[in-house]
Amino acid sequence: MPRRWMAGPPWLYERLHGCGYRYTLPREAVLQVLTQTPEHLSAEDIYFLVHARYPQIGLTTVYRTLDLLVRMGIVVKFDFGDGRARFELAAHSGGKSHHHHLICTLCGRVIDYSDFLEKEKELLQTTQKGLSEKYNFEITDHLIQFYGKCQQCKNAEKQAERR
């Protein structure tokens, strides 16, 4: 039976119970933050946002909850190379639809894009098939990221040159 404080996605209760997990406030609060904030939040970001509304929820629990949600496939964990993990809601759980990331190596900015995914799908299919045959390796996931210089950093560089 749903709780009075249940304000997150209505499927969470069922989903947790289906896997033998309990429905708790921290779990709802974390998921709510991820649902309402479409950015690439770090565990600490999420902790602050959760903590603002529920000060009793600790950082440890946020980490544990994120880990659980990732294991359940509800949340996706990314590594943009700055030493801390980022989390976003999986597409099929109400998150942004399938997209990739452009990462600026100068300022760390992350740009989502969802163009050119057709080519990628092709690549994945070919590769997946070939590799599973050749190495008997079962691909379950992939990571495609592009690194470079964003518009803002390029402009800043030009400015610096003029002086």
Place this chain on the structure above:
Amino acid sequence: MPRRWMAGPPWLYERLHGCGYRYTLPREAVLQVLTQTPEHLSAEDIYFLVHARYPQIGLTTVYRTLDLLVRMGIVVKFDFGDGRARFELAAHSGGKSHHHHLICTLCGRVIDYSDFLEKEKELLQTTQKGLSEKYNFEITDHLIQFYGKCQQCKNAEKQAERR
């Protein structure tokens, strides 16, 4: 003038001096390890191998040296998601030719493969062009990795099921 102890790649001296850096024993030792060991070594792995021959070289220096070599483009730094960086010699510096990585999410094993790179090249070109036009983002690098279950882990799973 080359040192008596120079045993690493002969171009290292020139390369370092060309960038205003000094030619030192730790730098040579680290590069020598990377040249002789085609695996995906962590900083600590490299430290142990270097330390075996030159016990006076410290871990800090290994980190610093790797950082320098990465910045110079001689070494490539990877992140396979296990919390520590891995290093390999860049293809144009005598390392393995261009390849990608299959990462087993169960045992952490990393398999190099260099098939299916044509499709990837196509993808990169299309994407690079499109993104630089649309977002004014200058792509300088990319990361493509596949995750899944390796043959050994699949077999182990089957074994476990039989019991």
Place this chain on the structure above:
DNA sequence: TCCTTATTGAAAATAGTTTCCATTTTCATT
């Protein structure tokens, strides 16, 4: 050889994340 400056090594600091453990909470069963 001398001298400036880059480089080094050891120890301490840092940062993100995980573990420990006593307490609290969930929820199936009374």
Place this chain on the structure above:
DNA sequence: AATGAAAATGGAAACTATTTTCAATAAGGA
């Protein structure tokens, strides 16, 4: 609604990879 077993929590401490600090050392141009 009360009970109790097991799961979940929070805070502190631990842990791990990496970085910084700083005094001592070494490189290499003069």
